[in-house]
Amino acid sequence: MKQNKSFMYIASFLALTIPAPGRFVFGLTIILELFLLEIMGILINSLVTKLKFEEIRTYFVMFFMIAITILFRQILIFTYTEIALTLGFILYLPPVSVFLTHTIFSDLEEPLANKMKSNLLSTLVFSFFILVFFLFRDISGYGTFTFFGENHRIFEKIIFNPEKVGIFAFFATIPGALVLTGLTIYIFLFLRNKYRIISSRGETK
């Protein structure tokens, strides 16, 4: 079970981080989408229980997840069209990522408030690592910092001299992203295991 969860994080991290350009603004967009899908997914799941649609739960929830993704894409077209154009089909990866399907469809009997709290907490931790990953790639790889700018444009601040291409520029590339993913997942699982050991010690005492 423990190993399955590790695989879940690895698969989701790869799906969400590798295809997108390694810039902070794109990472933030994906995270916003992930949060919207997580919250709406839990609410729709609870609606399915209320309406007693148990036999069509998967179809119903997945239909809404894709619909919410299309809605998010439309909002992005209204606000930051260039981001919507650059990300393209990548916007459809979060709703089918193992992380989201696992967190939404597990512990269905749990009360709505508890489930919302625990799921949002795990999404927050996962998102933090994704954001740090994109921020590191943006600053060290591209030598810039990007954010949502004015007039539907991407805000760009050049941090490092564009003339100098250092070894860190490797992290802006897709192979560099894969190497960095390996390191991030290792650190994430290491910290998670340490936290588990510390918390289980507290329980035995």
Added chain:
Amino acid sequence: MKQQISYKNFFINYAVFALIVVLVFGILIYLSTISQKSWDKNLKAAVVYALEEFEPDTWEIGSTIKIENPLSTGSACYEAHNKKSGEICKAVIIRIQTFYGPQCGIYIIGSENNITFKGYSSLHGRVARQLTNSSSGRRIEYWNNRIEEMLK
């Protein structure tokens, strides 16, 4: 009798489900239709901004040219007027898969269908320099051919 009631419930549930599905589809189709305006307008602004940066005081971007191709979901095309030579061209912004992930490339298609790559929109710094240095590569050539096919 019991079975009749359960059938009734079954059909009510599915009618509610079908109604929700139709409603959601309606909202999405409506939003997709009205967002087309923002797509054209905002991407035109991006093309204007990028071309002004690459070749200042040269290009005047006009109205949208409709692309009758599935690739239109990842691109936009506009009329472009070269203020210096007076040539009527087309400007295309298109998503290109690069070594650094997808980027928005900007192309100019001349009056004799000669395609020129101008650069990447909203990309500055060392990666922009790296990508621009390799702009004569096969990737750009591939997209030159694809754009030609796309606008036929």
